[in-house]
Amino acid sequence: MWRSVASNALTLFIVILVVAAAMLAWGRQQFSGPGPLAQSICVKVDKGASLSSVSRTLEEQGAVSDARIFRIGADYSGRAAQLKFGSYLVPPGASMAQVLEALTAGGQSTCGREVNFRIGVLKSEVVLRELDPATDAYVDVVKFDPTAAAPAEFTEAAADADLRWQVTLAEGVTSWQVVESLKQANFLEGTVAEVPPEGSLAPEGYEVARGSDRGALIAAMQARQLQVLADLWAARADGLPYDTPEQALVMASIVEKETGIASERKQVASVFINRLRQGMKLQTDPAVIYGITKGKGALGRGLRQSELRRETPYNTYVIDGLPPTPIANPGRLSIEAALNPDVTKYLYFVADGSGGHAFAETLEAHNENVAKWRALEAAQGAADEGGVQGN
Known part of the structure; x- marks a missing residue:
């Protein structure tokens, strides 16, 4: 009889072990396997929030399939007390392990x-x-x-x-x-x-x-x-007509103010670099404007002929070479354009009506581009007047 009892007890113990092992394996799979989310959600962890309350919120929002398994996994991994307050983006299919990593890794919030x-x-x-x-x-x-x-x-x-x-x-x-x-x-x-x-x-x-x-x-x-x-100066092209990073920064600021189109910044830079190499005056309006405003807001009007003739350190219609300082804070792309310009023979450019510029190698070609631009301006002005009269 005792032998039968012992045998049954051993069998029951083995069954319990098998069931426990199966449950543990299932729990691990639930914790590490793909989660139930079909699309991303934001999960907010308040200051001082407990693991219990956070796990319930995750279950309610559909980020985890079982709050208890999430808590057990957090305890087992030693992260139960490491929740960081903030809002975090939980992507589709994120596992409980990935959700826990997002909520305990620290750093800046990724959502909200x-x-x-x-x-x-x-x-x-x-x-x-x-x-x-x-x-x-x-x-x-x-x-x-x-x-x-x-x-x-x-x-x-x-x-x-x-x-x-x-x-x-x-x-x-x-x-x-x-x-x-x-x-x-x-x-x-x-x-x-x-x-x-x-x-x-x-x-x-x-x-x-x-x-x-x-x-x-x-x-x-x-x-x-x-x-x-410093980084871009170290990788600059050879033969540029300035000797210091500070001079390159001045050129970059001119390029920045002359065009807002990233794809043509290196072309614009090539125009001014070609002018410097040939001893031509830069003749850039933004520099003249900076000499008037000192960078304290927009001029709000066109330049006057008297201003274009007046000698100031920033009047590039009068002075030779670069102005003494930058005329704005240029971005990385403009600095890169000043230090690695396109190789062209362009000496002129003018607006082309599309938001960009038409470039030219000769004054004759430039004058033709200017005439086209003025015709576009005139046509636009007539269209605007017609629109006003028609209202």
């Missing part, structure tokens, strides 16, 4: 809302954006002038500790514009002692935290521009 403080050539604006998980693209929620009262939707979002902040400089902004705009960024602190040298700020996007110091941000912009210039 962000504020982009954009400093543009003509104006600055504050944009509240939100990631659409279905498309993995940001959509604008609200935008407004930083000098105006903030909309209620923005004020509400700004109270969220998980909100991300970014400052973006457009290519071609001046240093004065950057400093003046940053004064309106009320999520930053501190002052900027003086306007940094023109051209010394890299037009890019900068991730910041609420309460970041304005002076430290300016320093980061300068450090990035120095690195970009």
Whole structure:
């Protein structure tokens, strides 16, 4: 009898072991295998949230198939107490292991809302954006002038500790514009002692935290521009008509202000480089305008003949060579164009009516392009007048 009992007990024990092993294998497969999500979602982890509450939220949102298995896996991997607050993008089919990795790896949130403080050539604006998980693209929620009262939707979002902040400089902004705009960024602190040298700020996007110091941000912009210039200077073409990176930066700023089309920047650079090599005056209007405005906003009108004749350090119709400083903060593509221009014989260019420019090697060909442009302007003017009369 005892032998039978022992035999049955052993059998039961073996069955239990087999079942436990099968359940463990199933649990591991559930934890590591593809998850149930059919499309991306944003998962928010609040400050101080427990693993239990987060796992239930994940199950409710369909990110995991079983909250208990998720908790057991987190405990087993030693990450149960490592949740990082924030909003995280969980892609389709993400396993529980991948979801746990996203929620415990730390770093910046990958989902949710962000504020982009954009400093543009003509104006600055504050944009509240939100990631659409279905498309993995940001959509604008609200935008407004930083000098105006903030909309209620923005004020509400700004109270969220998980909100991300970014400052973006457009290519071609001046240093004065950057400093003046940053004064309106009320999520930053501190002052900027003086306007940094023109051209010394890299037009890019900068991730910041609420309460970041304005002076430290300016320093980061300068450090990035120095690195970009150093990298591209080291890879420059041979035989360029300037001797220092600073001169290349001046050329890059002229290219930046002459065209907004990335594909023709190297052609524009070739025109001015060819002029320098031949001892021609650069005759670039943006430089003349900078001599008038000192980079403090747009001129808002056309240049006068008296201004084109007046001798100033930036009047490239009068002076020889480059102006003494950059006339804006050029982006990487314009710096690259100044240091690796196209090899052409172009000496002239003029607008072609499409947003780009028509290039020419001779004055005769250039004059023909100018005539075409003026005819287009006249036709456009007549069409605009006709439209007004018809309304």
